[in-house]
Amino acid sequence: MSDVSATEAGQYQCVVENAVGSISATASIIVQSLPVIKGLSDAPRTVQVGQSVRLECRAEGDPTPNVVWKRHRLGPANY
Numbered sequence: 800m801s802d803v804s805a806t807e808a809g810q811y812q813c814v815v816e817n818a819v820g821s822i823s824a825t826a827s828i829i830v831q832s833l834p835v836i837k838g839l840s841d842a843p844r845t846v847q848v849g850q851s852v853r854l855e856c857r858a859e860g861d862p863t864p865n866v867v868w869k870r871h872r873l874g875p876a877n878y
Contacts, residue, residue, distance in 0.1 A: 805830045805861075834860035 808830040814823045837857045846852045858864045
């Protein structure tokens with residue numbers, strides 16, 4: 800198989816037979832994918848001191864990705 804996509808995930812059965820009889824075996828394919836970020840707005844948010852802000856980041860992928868927030872620092876003047 801080449802250029803596998805998520806639609807090829809599943810179980811496949813190999814059947815071998817000859818004049819004496821037949822035998823089969825099953826193989827499973829699990830297709831993993833890079834994580835994709837869903838529902839994150841990169842628009843700036845203005846918040847006053849003392850207010851709350853909620854940032855949400857949803858992601859999809861296989862295996863299920865972990866979401867971690869880190870503060871992005873551009874340089875010494877941005878602290």
